[in-house]
Amino acid sequence: MPDKPAAEVDIDAALIRALLAEQATHAIPEAATLPLDKVAEGWDSEVWRLGEDHAVRLPRRALAAPLVRHEHLVLPAIAERLAPVGVRVPAPVVRGVAGSGYPWAWSVVPWIDGERALDEPAAARGAWAETLARALGALHVDAPADHPVNPFRGVPLAGRSGATAERLDALRAAGTLDAASATALEDVWGRGLEAAAWDRPPVWIHGDLHPGNLVSHEGVLVGIIDFGDVTSGDPAYDLAVAWLAFDAAGRAHFIAATGTRYDAATWRRAHAWAAAVVLMLLAQSNDNPDYLALGSDAAAEVIADGRG
Template identity: 30%
Template sequence: MAMHDDELHIDEQIARRLMIDQFPEWGLECVRRIKTDGTVNAIFRVGAGLTARFPLRSADPTVVRDELAREATAMRELAAYCPVATPTPVAMGDPGHGYPLPWTVQTWLPGAVAAPHDLAHSEVFAHDLVNLLRALRAADTKGRHFAGSGRGGDLHDSDAWMEICFRESDGLLPVDRLRALWAEFRSLPNVFPEVMTHGDLIPGNLLVENGRLVGVLDGGGFAPADPSLDLVAAWHMLDGERRSDLRSELGCGDVEWWRGAAWAFQQAMGLVWYYREANPGMSALGQTTLARILNDPVLSAISSTSPGTR
């Protein structure tokens, strides 16, 4: 089942033909699709050491090529600061065989994709996340600033999207409580200097092995943003005690910490209803994250003040 109305078709046969035609040095490698909960790219493993990534949604090829080039630059920059392995760009492919967009080849990383619950109680994993966030925040912004209106900028910019999410989530989620939380979240001031952030630290972008963080995927969004943005990892993957440990180690004050919850909330609200049928794993992640937010003692008290929950 397609996840998006404008989703493109790409299968192993097309991917294999594109590899043979455009990169004959890898033409004899096995090409097989990797099943993931990812929503942006179809991913194929190429031999033992590479992956091919094909954008899933229809777009202007010129715009996509520029975006993929920008992402490659961001990935190389992330690799210079990330304390664990992260994929590096290898090549960019052209449209062909019915697939209409540019695509990329990257290095393959070993490890298992993280899950929302598996390491939720792990002190060691929480500390690994602390080390990751510290390393990313220490990177030089080089005078750059947040660009765009999505996650990592002004919370108010998400009002229209959140209204759609509340409407679509009626009957799926406790919308009255969630509206009350968003009313509080959107009023949090952004008083922090921008830092370099990964921008999408969901479980699917983290690799683990033997309970440790060993890899970070999807580094094309490495860019300056609200330092609270990468705190979404705590809400997506840790229980209350481990979140408290992470907050303490990072020295997060109230505003920074709750803005991190706000970004996790904004992300999770879009996952539950949008991917309910087409990508149950992503929908379940949204459910898990929202439950953690709603069950947090401070945030639970706020959401319970909604007239619809009295």
């Protein structure tokens, strides 16, 4: 079960200040002198807060570099669609390019005040279930032919059966999942495979929608972040958030708030995708207790839901 990959480039304050001085002062005149503090380091990128109002997002490995370019391409239009819902996204203020010894695209984005929904009790998240449903309704519109391609997100479930089975077998063998839980998750995946496939035009999907990429403040959903995996396809992939973010009551509220936009087969596929994401979290979060706990909590939600 892999730990976080090593960074392929050294990112420090001096490098970021050089990039800002070279490329950002047209949009933010004081960019090169604003306070700068590292606030997050994920598998793919680092995030540094710049002053009170902005953040700098930089890939830490080559595999992630195209993800930032995808955000440059699509986030301005997505921000417009979600604005009436009151949910912000990190649309780039500066579309950075390679420079000052740094090899890839990078961004300056708005800072969205709030807390990770991951740090909020699941029972409390139901307060903004309707807002998230409306935000996804605004996001899930037909995507153009030149959308960013992601071979793993929003695709037919059958295309991910091999990887899902491998993770399930590994977790069962390691004792991370007991036999009953493993069988239950396998059954959920199987029911998703049996459901009718998405047969309408592909829609925009976030591609990595879970509580770590949702921002709330005082019981209100205020932001959706990290669109690096944005692509188009089956919206069921995003709808897996119903089991990743909510308890049973919040999930019922979220599903009801989507109205008739998604049919029963879509929700069955979403349930299956939630099971697959649970397996991914349990298999790949050894170095991140927050996401390991999310995987465990979400597994319980997926298994407890008797959706047929």
